[in-house]
Amino acid sequence: MGHTPEAGFAHEFCLNGLADRSEVYGPDRSAILNAEAFETARATITGWPGYAPTPLVSLPGIAKQAGIAALAYKNEASRFGLGSFKALGGAYAVWRVLHRSAAQAGISPSEGKAFAAHAAELTVTCATDGNHGRSVAWGARTFGCNCVIFIHETVSEGRKQAIENFSARVVRCKGNYDDSVREAQRQADANDWTVVSDTSYPGYTDIPRDVMQGYELMAFEALDQWPHEALPTHVFLQTGVGGMAAAVVAHFWRRFGADRPVFVLADPLNSACWLETIRNGAPTVVDGDIETVMAGLACGEISELAWSILEKGADAVVGLPDESAVEGMKLLADGRYGDRPQVAGESAVAGLMALLAVSGKDAERAALGLTENARVLVFGTEGATDPLLYEQLVGLAPDEVGS
Numbered sequence: 135m136g137h138t139p140e141a142g143f144a145h146e147f148c149l150n151g152l153a154d155r156s157e158v159y160g161p162d163r164s165a166i167l168n169a170e171a172f173e174t175a176r177a178t179i180t181g182w183p184g185y186a187p188t189p190l191v192s193l194p195g196i197a198k199q200a201g202i203a204a205l206a207y208k209n210e211a212s213r214f215g216l217g218s219f220k221a222l223g224g225a226y227a228v229w230r231v232l233h234r235s236a237a238q239a240g241i242s243p244s245e246g247k248a249f250a251a252h253a254a255e256l257t258v259t260c261a262t263d264g265n266h267g268r269s270v271a272w273g274a275r276t277f278g279c280n281c282v283i284f285i286h287e288t289v290s291e292g293r294k295q296a297i298e299n300f301s302a303r304v305v306r307c308k309g310n311y312d313d314s315v316r317e318a319q320r321q322a323d324a325n326d327w328t329v330v331s332d333t334s335y336p337g338y339t340d341i342p343r344d345v346m347q348g349y350e351l352m353a354f355e356a357l358d359q360w361p362h363e364a365l366p367t368h369v370f371l372q373t374g375v376g377g378m379a380a381a382v383v384a385h386f387w388r389r390f391g392a393d394r395p396v397f398v399l400a401d402p403l404n405s406a407c408w409l410e411t412i413r414n415g416a417p418t419v420v421d422g423d424i425e426t427v428m429a430g431l432a433c434g435e436i437s438e439l440a441w442s443i444l445e446k447g448a449d450a451v452v453g454l455p456d457e458s459a460v461e462g463m464k465l466l467a468d469g470r471y472g473d474r475p476q477v478a479g480e481s482a483v484a485g486l487m488a489l490l491a492v493s494g495k496d497a498e499r500a501a502l503g504l505t506e507n508a509r510v511l512v513f514g515t516e517g518a519t520d521p522l523l524y525e526q527l528v529g530l531a532p533d534e535v536g537s
Contacts, residue, residue: 145491147452147498152446163442166442167385199490202510206356207486210513211514219349219515239252259330261283261314284315285304288429296519332377346377346381366510368396369383370488372400373408373484380444382513397444407436427459454488458491467535477524478517479520482516492504
């Protein structure tokens with residue numbers, strides 16, 4: 135039951151031995167993400183020009199092939215014209231940085247000229263595989279501060295140019311994503327810049343918390359759009375450093391407690407920091423070559439804040455090979471099984487492909503309670519953020535999909 139040709143790739147599956155559905159969300163997690171801070175983020179972001187909820191798309195054809203009752207895909211490709219969910223986090227964190235800095239200087243955002251002059255003196259920076267840096271750069275240009283973005287050796291020229299289009303200075307440095315994170319921090323310390331990162335580490339949590347709070351809006355919208363009377367039974371979430379997954383889990387956990395869905399993480403096998411962390415029951419760094427076609431998920435170190443939520447909130451993790459991502463992009467572009475075609479980037483489909491991977495394995499289905507009555511939510515976290523690479527991988531230009 136539930137076997138699809140797309141799930142014929144080797145994957146790894148690991149239940150989270152620390153997961154506890156009876157655990158209350160509690161004050162420690164509320165200090166990271168909470169309802170009051172979310173309402174502030176929601177009011178702010180929904181007030182920006184160009185805001186619109188992204189679509190929640192039903193995929194009944196794939197659902198039938200996977201042996202489940204329903205499947206919904208939250209397509210983030212249109213988010214603020216930036217092509218990914220990251221627009222919700224990085225730009226919101228930039229806004230919060232400027233507000234805090236102005237408040238310390240005794241300046242209110244309502245003081246237009248004074249606020250603009252203050253913002254123009256500030257510089258934000260971060261490391262990125264593409265999407266987060268684009269969001270930070272867009273936020274910096276929108277709100278009037280300076281921006282320097284660090285990328286590592288294998289970030290594509292298309293993604294570099296997309297960041298530069300928002301007036302940011304882009305610096306390419308040696309090594310992988312985690313090396314670029316360290317270089318961004320070094321340069322920020324030397325130049326009195328503010329790092330706006332989507333990953334947290336000891337001593338650096340306030341800004342990543344703002345980023346994650348912005349991401350929660352995606353979960354709120356998905357629930358508001360959910361077409362079924364009953365909640366999703368399962369949510370599959372791609373990881374990277376884990377901020378997006380933790381934000382979604384936190385939102386459901388706070389609202390539904392023990393009645394929340396089963397949460398399954400999806401990790402590239404080439405940079406499986408969450409797979410190893412869940413397997414070991416403690417944060418685990420993956421060293422060496424962590425490059426993957428799922429560029430936005432190419433991270434060797436998890437976020438400290440994300441672990442605080444996912445340690446007990448994530449139920450399992452699936453490790454996926456790179457070929458699964460390419461197959462997922464083609465599956466959606468083709469409109470295979472009669473579904474409406476969708477444009478999905480390389481990092482958008484890991485959750486979907488994790489669902490298909492486990493759907494063909496009876497033992498894994500049983501471990502997750504993934505029955506024929508399951509209602510599954512996945513997040514398509516990016517569109518074709520590098521159109522040339524998309525065409526190389528899929529065989530169609532993004533604007534040809536569905537034509």
